[in-house]
Structure formats: structure tokens, C-alpha cells
Amino acid sequence: MTAHDTATAARVRALVAEELPRLVGIRRDLHMHPEIGYEEYRTSQVVVRELSDAGVAYAAGLAGGTGVLAHLPGEGARAVALRADMDALPIVERSGREWASRTPGRMHACGHDGHTAILIGTARVLARLAAERTLPHPITLVFQPAEEGGGGGKRMVDEGALDGRHFGPPVDRAFALHGWPDLPLGEVGTRRGAMMAASDRFEVHVSGTGAHAAWPHRSADPVVCAAAIVTALQSIVARNVDPLDAAVVSVTVMQAGEAMNVIPDRALLRGTYRSLSEETRSMLERRMTEVAEGVARAHGCTARCECIRGYPVTVNDDGAVAQFEQVARATLGDARVRTIAAPVMGGEDFAFFGPHASACYWALGLARPGIGCPALHAPDFDFADEALPTGVELMCRLALA
Ligand SMILES: [Zn+2]
Ligand SMILES: [Zn+2]
Known part of the structure; x- marks a missing residue:
């Protein structure tokens, strides 16, 4: 100085x-x-x-x-x-x-x-x-x-x-x-x-077919489907993100149904995803969409994944x-x-x-x-x-x- x-x-x-x-x-x-x-x-x-x-x-x-x-x-x-x-x-x-x-x-x-x-x-x-x-x-x-x-x-x-x-x-x-x-x-x-991470949120809208809870074979149950999607989403960070990179996919809201004896016809998942690069951010969005849509198809339901970008x-x-x-x-x-x-x-x-x-x-x-x-x-x-x-x-x- x-x-x-x-x-x-x-x-x-x-x-x-x-x-x-x-x-x-x-x-x-x-x-x-x-x-x-x-x-x-x-x-x-x-x-x-x-x-x-x-x-x-x-x-x-x-x-x-x-x-x-x-x-x-x-x-x-x-x-x-x-x-x-x-x-x-x-x-x-x-x-x-x-x-x-x-x-x-x-x-x-x-x-x-x-x-x-x-x-x-x-x-x-x-x-x-x-x-x-x-x-x-x-x-x-x-x-x-x-x-x-x-x-x-x-x-x-x-x-x-x-x-x-x-x-x-x-x-x-x-x-x-x-x-x-x-x-x-x-x-x-x-x-x-x-x-600091990119901080974004997502929603998965699951649509199925409702039925009486005692006739599950007449439904395409969005509750079971949403539960499977929550589990499958965990594989993205575990299997798609480079272990030396870091990312988060957290499902924080799960909503479905009103009555104990009715299988509803839709379910909603919401959560946040975090990443440390634009590449990983885009990859998370692509994989969340693929996983949600693919799992839904396997359950006879459909899913629409909406990614809402927040801070980069x-x-x-x-x-x-x-x-x-x-x-x-x-x-x-x-x-x-x-x-x-x-x-x-x-x-x-x-x-x-x-x-x-x-x-x-x-x-x-x-x-x-x-x-x-x-x-x-x-x-x-x-x-x-x-x-x-x-x-x-x-x-x-x-x-x-
Ligand atoms: Zn703060
Ligand atoms: Zn602060």
C-alpha cells in the first residue's frame, strides 16, 4: 500500500x-x-x-x-x-x-x-x-x-x-x-x-381414474402413482448427477383425495430442485419430466411436470x-x-x-x-x-x- x-x-x-x-x-x-x-x-x-x-x-x-x-x-x-x-x-x-x-x-x-x-x-x-x-x-x-x-x-x-x-x-x-x-x-x-445454488420449484400434476376404494381394479390410482413418482424422483440425484457435483430434488407437498373410501382421480406433488450449474439445472428438469411421465404411464395415469425457475x-x-x-x-x-x-x-x-x-x-x-x-x-x-x-x-x- x-x-x-x-x-x-x-x-x-x-x-x-x-x-x-x-x-x-x-x-x-x-x-x-x-x-x-x-x-x-x-x-x-x-x-x-x-x-x-x-x-x-x-x-x-x-x-x-x-x-x-x-x-x-x-x-x-x-x-x-x-x-x-x-x-x-x-x-x-x-x-x-x-x-x-x-x-x-x-x-x-x-x-x-x-x-x-x-x-x-x-x-x-x-x-x-x-x-x-x-x-x-x-x-x-x-x-x-x-x-x-x-x-x-x-x-x-x-x-x-x-x-x-x-x-x-x-x-x-x-x-x-x-x-x-x-x-x-x-x-x-x-x-x-x-x-449459492440455483433455486427452482416444480409441480407434478398426476391424473388417473377415480373409483370406489373397494373396487381398486376399476381405478387408475393417482395416489399409488404419485407415491411411486416420489420414490423414483430420488434416483435422479443418486443416479444422474455426477457424484462430484451436487443437486437436490425434494418433494415437499403431496396432495390427493378427500374421503377415506374414495380413490381420487388426481394427485399433486410440489417441491424444490437445486443445482450448481446450468447444465445440471437443465438435466434435472429433463429427468424429472421423463421420470414423472414414465412412472405415470406404468400406472395407467398421466403426469404433467411443470418446472418453475427461480434464482440462477x-x-x-x-x-x-x-x-x-x-x-x-x-x-x-x-x-x-x-x-x-x-x-x-x-x-x-x-x-x-x-x-x-x-x-x-x-x-x-x-x-x-x-x-x-x-x-x-x-x-x-x-x-x-x-x-x-x-x-x-x-x-x-x-x-x-
Ligand atoms: Zn434468507
Ligand atoms: Zn438472506
């Missing part, structure tokens, strides 16, 4: 420390007032209030009304994007915290309150830095709604978050973080290639990962930067940023020493405030690198 870089790094750390008490207050306030996907109106207002207070330019009301895009000018022809998701989950909170949800059935169980507070903090620190010196790149901050299945990230991208339509030049590099319960506080990590694979770009690792080591020291060994089969809509910018999705440690951290989406989860300064400092340094 040059003397100039060292001075900037020290200044960032000092500014993060100054902003921290405010950010802890914001994080707990957001936790207390969780809003699910596309309903983040209050959250969006908090973001806008904090950006205005710091003198950061923004465009609000995106992606259905709650998305916010903010921008800091800088030198250079390409911008760096930093993204946070703002939505909560339909879960009843049992964290017992003083700042637990005040809205029954709504909870920040995935830590997006922490992500939002970190990006607010990053905007505020960078704005203060920009008042002292010219930033090396224009910086675009994406506050997206509806990560939990609603595809808010895709809508932000479709509405021009990365292409320079609203502010500054187009984005060519993008970073997003997620709180990581398995990683100790103060540590961060990422991996090259696939980081979140793929980390090698160059963006290399930059993340270099900046993280310089900021936190070598010992605090890990390589995440394996991808996670959860989905993530930061995946939609990848085709437009070289992207890196990284993990921010949340596990307290000797205590750990509850799982994401668990009713006792709470984002660790101790992770806020690491998150803000590293996001700032990534934006300045």
Missing part, C-alpha cells in the same frame, strides 16, 4: 468507529420493524432518511416501490456496486431480545436488518470520505427489496441499477455480503465459482474474488480471511447481478466465541451487532480498491 492508501485506510476505520453507535441503533430499529418482500416501506424510508442526512444522492421507489439506488461520484469510467437486501420473513420471533419484532408474524430471521444497516453505514462513511478527497471510482449502492423468493434483485437490475440509467457510469464490479452463522465474528470468507446459480467471478481476498487480508489480516469450502444449496438473488458485472458474494462471520449463532431463518436468530464494523469497513475498502 502507498502512504496515501494507508492514510485512507486509517481514515475509513476512524469514520466507521464514529458511525458505529448510530448504526447499532439503526440495526435494532430495523429489527424491531421487519417488513416482508415488497412491503419494505418503512425500511426504505429509514434508508432514504440516512442517505439524505449524509448528503448522498439517491433514487427511491424502484422495484415496485421500496427499492433505493444511491450513488457517490468518483474518478474513473466504471462504477463499483455494493448491494444489500432489506426484507424480513413471515416467522414469529422468539429471540427474547429487547429489540425483537413488534410486528407479529414478521421477523428479520435472515439478518437483512444487518445487511441494510451495513450498507447505510458504508454510504455514510464514503460520503464523509468523499468530502475530504475524491473517490477513486463512482460507487453505486443498491438497496433491494424481496430477496426471500420475490426476485427484488432481478427487478433492480432490470430497472437499471447497474447500467448507469439513473446515476453515473455503468457498473463493472459488484459485491454483496451475507451474515454467516458458521463463521466466527471478525472473520470473512468467500469462494471461487458457484457460491450465484457464481463468483475469479477476478472479483481475488480482489476481495486481497482487500480483506489488507483490512483484517490473513488469519481472518477464509475460503468457504463448499457452495451452499440455498438460493440468492444476487445471482442476477453476475451476468452484468464481475461479482463476489461474501460471508461475514456472526458466531460469538463459545456461543455460536442460531441458524438463518430460525425464530431465535439475531444479527450480531459486533459484525457491523467489519462489514462496513470491508465494504468501504472494496468500494475504494
Whole structure:
């Protein structure tokens, strides 16, 4: 690092420390007032209030009304994007915290309150830095709604978050973080290639012939057929997926019949399938269709398999990962930067940023020493405030690198 870089790094750390008490207050306030996907109106207002207070330019009301895009000018022809998701989950909170949800059935169980507070903090620190010196790149901050299945990230991208339509030049590099319960506080990590799985769902509609339950020979029983399809679907991951690849086919809903003494004429299966490459994703879809249709034929029924695509694979770009690792080591020291060994089969809509910018999705440690951290989406989860300064400092340094 040059003397100039060292001075900037020290200044960032000092500014993060100054902003921290405010950010802890914001994080707990957001936790207390969780809003699910596309309903983040209050959250969006908090973001806008904090950006205005710091003198950061923004465009609000995106992606259905709650998305916010903010921008800091800088030198250079390409911008760096930093993204946070703002939505909560339909879960009843049992964290017992003083700042637990005040809205029954709504909870920040995935830590997006922490992500939002970190990006607010990053905007505020960078704005203060920009008042002292010219930033090396224009910086675009994406506050997206509806990560939990609603595809808010895709809508932000479709509405021009990365292409320079609203502010500054187009984005060519993008970073997003997620709180990581398995990683100790103060540590961060990422991996090259696939980081999060493609997350898709399917439905199998089985049609047969109903009959009196005592005359099964007059039926083409869709219940027995659906049960056979559930079993046969398990062979796809076991027999069609390369053992060194990974995939999931889970049937999670099975519906048929109304009466104990009637064989119904239809059955419905629903579930999710996950994969780590486009090839495997397409193969799963082809095989699920073949297996469902073939097994149904063997039972004298018909089956229609419908595959509904959700989020694609979140793929980390090698160059963006290399930059993340270099900046993280310089900021936190070598010992605090890990390589995440394996991808996670959860989905993530930061995946939609990848085709437009070289992207890196990284993990921010949340596990307290000797205590750990509850799982994401668990009713006792709470984002660790101790992770806020690491998150803000590293996001700032990534934006300045
Ligand atoms: Zn989640
Ligand atoms: Zn999440």
C-alpha cells in the first residue's frame, strides 16, 4: 500500500468507529420493524432518511416501490456496486431480545436488518470520505427489496441499477455480503465459482381414474402413482448427477383425495430442485419430466411436470474474488480471511447481478466465541451487532480498491 492508501485506510476505520453507535441503533430499529418482500416501506424510508442526512444522492421507489439506488461520484469510467437486501420473513420471533419484532408474524430471521444497516453505514462513511478527497471510482449502492423468493434483485437490475440509467457510469464490479452463522465474528470468507445454488420449484400434476376404494381394479390410482413418482424422483440425484457435483430434488407437498373410501382421480406433488450449474439445472428438469411421465404411464395415469425457475446459480467471478481476498487480508489480516469450502444449496438473488458485472458474494462471520449463532431463518436468530464494523469497513475498502 502507498502512504496515501494507508492514510485512507486509517481514515475509513476512524469514520466507521464514529458511525458505529448510530448504526447499532439503526440495526435494532430495523429489527424491531421487519417488513416482508415488497412491503419494505418503512425500511426504505429509514434508508432514504440516512442517505439524505449524509448528503448522498439517491433514487427511491424502484422495484415496485421500496427499492433505493444511491450513488457517490468518483474518478474513473466504471462504477463499483455494493448491494444489500432489506426484507424480513413471515416467522414469529422468539429471540427474547429487547429489540425483537413488534410486528407479529414478521421477523428479520435472515439478518437483512444487518445487511441494510451495513450498507447505510458504508454510504455514510464514503460520503464523509468523499468530502475530504475524491473517490477513486463512482460507487453505486443498491438497496433491494424481496430477496426471500420475490426476485427484488432481478427487478433492480432490470430497472437499471447497474447500467448507469439513473446515476453515473455503468457498473463493472459488484459485491454483496451475507451474515454467516458458521463463521466466527471478525472473520470473512468467500469462494471461487458457484457460491449459492440455483433455486427452482416444480409441480407434478398426476391424473388417473377415480373409483370406489373397494373396487381398486376399476381405478387408475393417482395416489399409488404419485407415491411411486416420489420414490423414483430420488434416483435422479443418486443416479444422474455426477457424484462430484451436487443437486437436490425434494418433494415437499403431496396432495390427493378427500374421503377415506374414495380413490381420487388426481394427485399433486410440489417441491424444490437445486443445482450448481446450468447444465445440471437443465438435466434435472429433463429427468424429472421423463421420470414423472414414465412412472405415470406404468400406472395407467398421466403426469404433467411443470418446472418453475427461480434464482440462477450465484457464481463468483475469479477476478472479483481475488480482489476481495486481497482487500480483506489488507483490512483484517490473513488469519481472518477464509475460503468457504463448499457452495451452499440455498438460493440468492444476487445471482442476477453476475451476468452484468464481475461479482463476489461474501460471508461475514456472526458466531460469538463459545456461543455460536442460531441458524438463518430460525425464530431465535439475531444479527450480531459486533459484525457491523467489519462489514462496513470491508465494504468501504472494496468500494475504494
Ligand atoms: Zn434468507
Ligand atoms: Zn438472506
